[in-house]
Amino acid sequence: MAKYNVFAHQFNGKVNFQIIKGELQPHLTKKFTHLGVVDAFSIKKAEQIAQHRLSSGLFRLNSTSKPKKVVIFVDYNGVLDSYENTIAIEEANPELKRGEFDFLKATVLHDRVYKIAKLALEHNALVVTTSDFRREGVNFYSLIRATVAKRGTEEQKAFVVDNKRTLRGLCTDVTGVGRSRNIEITDYIEKEGVTHCVVLEDDHDIDSLYNRIWVSGYRGLSDANFNELESYLKSF
CATH class of the missing domain: 3.40.50 (Rossmann fold)
Structure with a gap:
């Protein structure tokens, strides 16, 4: 089991995940929100855990409150x-x-x-x-x-x-x-x-x-x- 950093970005009403094994990736923070870290056996499983935590409120995707464009x-x-x-x-x-x-x-x-x-x-x-x-x-x-x-x-x-x-x-x-x-x-x-x-x-x-x-x-x-x-x- 490994530690995965979970990043997410919302666009067109959809959440797009970026799952990174190991250390944080600074270049992602400009576009993606760092939700946290999960322990999993694979990237696919890490994304499943992240989706569950996001839907249950354990992870929160910060709202930028941007007007609709x-x-x-x-x-x-x-x-x-x-x-x-x-x-x-x-x-x-x-x-x-x-x-x-x-x-x-x-x-x-x-x-x-x-x-x-x-x-x-x-x-x-x-x-x-x-x-x-x-x-x-x-x-x-x-x-x-x-x-x-x-x-x-x-x-x-x-x-x-x-x-x-x-x-x-x-x-x-x-x-x-x-x-x-x-x-x-x-x-x-x-x-x-x-x-x-x-x-x-x-x-x-x-x-x-x-x-x-x-x-x-x-x-x-x-x-x-x-x-x-x-x-x-x-x-x-």
Whole structure:
């Protein structure tokens, strides 16, 4: 039997444990709360003991009393477009070049942008851009203005006009530049005090703690994806 130090961190309403055999690890204390020490025969058993002690009140996870801050992290290509539609537009408009904002504006499906914006407004959630287009100064609000406000139905256009100020406040943030998209998202969460999030992604590996919604890069966001997104937002 060995001694295990138990650390825990709460995010998205879930408790994530870090069980360390032996001495304390100072680098963990910035993000995780040190709950105490347990005696066990394995890390798995130590975590089981820690979960029991936490649920019974023997271990307490300090509350930071942070206000709720919900974020929808959004990629663009493979999420807001579809392969077939993109190819059709590309063939009909050879002057459009991949990687440029004009190409993005033409190929993004405005209905998807509208649905995300509407959910963000209903649930007071930030929409934070993870797409590489952020390096070109593109954020989700500029995409709303370039797609929904231009090609949407009259109802959708009115939505943009009526909620202009709120949408600008919710949809202009972008992640920074890191070694991976997961690290960029983690850095944003820690820097901005995010308490709950969902990640819309078709390609990059994302920590399951962040509620990744897997999107088909061929068809982009589906009705099932939107239902899952709405379900997460309602649960926060």
